[in-house]
Amino acid sequence: MSATNFNTKNDTFRKLMGNGLTYRVPRFQRDYSWGEEEWDDLWQDILGTVKDGGEPAHYMGYLVLQSADDKMFDVIDGQQRLTTLNIVVLAALRHLKRLLEQGRDVEATQQRLDGLRQTYIGYLDPVTLVARSKLSLNRNNDTYFQTYLVPLSENPPQRKNKTSENALRKAYEWFSKALQEQLRGASDPGREVARLVDTMSDRLFFTVITVTDELNAYKVFETLNARGVRLSATDLLKNYLFSVLHREGQHEHELRSLDDRWERIVGQLQAESFPDFLRFHWISRRNFVRQTDLFKTIRNHVRGRAEVFALLSAMDEDMDTYLALTSPDHSNWPSSARDQAKLLKMFSVRQPYPLLMAAKRRLDDGDFERLLKAIVVMSFRYNIIGGLQAAAQEQAYHTEAQRVTNGEHTTLLHMLEGIRSVYPTDATFVAAFSEKSIAVSQSRNRKIACYILCELEQQRSGLSPDLDSPGLSLEHICPTNPNGGWSAFTDEELETMTSRLGNMALLQTSANKQLGNAEFPAKRSIYADSIYTLTRDVAECEDWTPNAIIERQKKLARMASAIWRIPQLS
Structure with a gap:
């Protein structure tokens, strides 16, 4: 400035x-x-x-x-x-x-x-x-x-x-x-x-x-790192939109109508979430924009009464999709679609939101749910297992959102082909999964590890463990802090191998409490009685070593490539 x-x-x-x-x-x-x-x-x-x-x-x-x-x-x-x-x-x-x-x-x-x-x-x-x-x-x-x-x-x-x-x-x-x-x-x-x-x-x-003007005020809010900044930026946009109507001499009832619609949108989204929603909404319909340039971009495009009301109507149309993705438990989507939205939220992956908003306006409910499920698979391969660049992913989803909005891509297959670049190949995915470690000190990571093992268990035995059940627990076969009896592991291997997926298994919570930091021979009998087949498989090992972890994880990776896959792209 x-x-x-x-x-x-x-x-x-x-x-x-x-x-x-x-x-x-x-x-x-x-x-x-x-x-x-x-x-x-x-x-x-x-x-x-x-x-x-x-x-x-x-x-x-x-x-x-x-x-x-x-x-x-x-x-x-x-x-x-x-x-x-x-x-x-x-x-x-x-x-x-x-x-x-x-x-x-x-x-x-x-x-x-x-x-x-x-x-x-x-x-x-x-x-x-x-x-x-x-x-x-x-x-x-x-x-x-x-x-x-x-x-x-x-x-x-x-x-x-x-x-x-x-x-x-x-x-x-x-x-x-x-x-x-x-x-x-x-x-x-x-x-x-x-x-x-x-x-x-x-x-x-x-x-x-x-x-001197709204744009410079917005830049101030983007610069200040102070309490309430995001809410003020939301108010600033509102004031700008009303100033547009005021300049055109609109009647009081029109101003009040605009105010009511605005308050309803911001009230449902909560003011602190509104800037994020507005950016995803804008990207889904127009050009890609960073949060810092959002106000300037809207100000350049929305200059008259028609554009103000068009913006509000478009936000109205996309708001339910955004809320269903960010608060799936409260949406009116079918339970199967809500479950997919919950997974995307658990992954903390938001880059696909613009495409999903655009697709919801274009596809029927069945194809939209199939797209959502495919994006969950892509996000699992790309973000959770691959840890690949989010910037490239964001650009791919934005580009496809533009194609959908412009009518270039109108079918589910078109959209899947449009985002093929963020779908790691089977070979890439298996290689990354075979070496994946997840530190479960954070509750989100622990839940993701449990989710992976639950899906693998269903593939292996047909049993569908309840991810949210208090009776389900995550077991580290070689403990993260062993008291002894694990001489097959060097100190460095204990540091690196215990957080590998191959070292993790599902157990009933009551059984896990019995084990504590017991040595592997004592654990084998508990594993052998487990209701989970993948856990019983561990009991067939004579000893638990770094090589056993590596080999088990390779087998799990091959199973994973059959679970998290998109047939149209594989």
């Missing part, structure tokens, strides 16, 4: 609000949502600055503003903090107003009330009591804020309010009460109120980043 489009500096709350500038929460920004936990945290920070010998400065984090004229600033990130600090000041002014009504030091109290209001809140017309506030909130909150809080209402309405309006009211009441407790017993409460506001305003400071 050039210096002309980006400015950063540290400013205290006093400098922000006392400089004659105005701040506006964009119309369709999120509503006020802070609660008691956040209020109390902020209040403790404030008290830490105002007490005798307190903090000389307290950092409030980033505040991202957007302005074209350096007079009116849109609050892109930081509205919850900025709004709440304004409510703290309003609670203080409310206390001064009560002192006036009680006739306490009227002249000095009025001066303090007027001075603090003019510095931090803005001008209040003495005849109409209409606020000319330095801060305005979004379309759901501003009317309540300006009508009841800025004029220092003693009894803001509690009924028929929006949830966020109630949050504003409760914050106003909470800080009023906290301030009363803090001033209890003060000999000159008016003076103490003014001292508290001025002191906190001089000691609370922000890193203020000012940008």
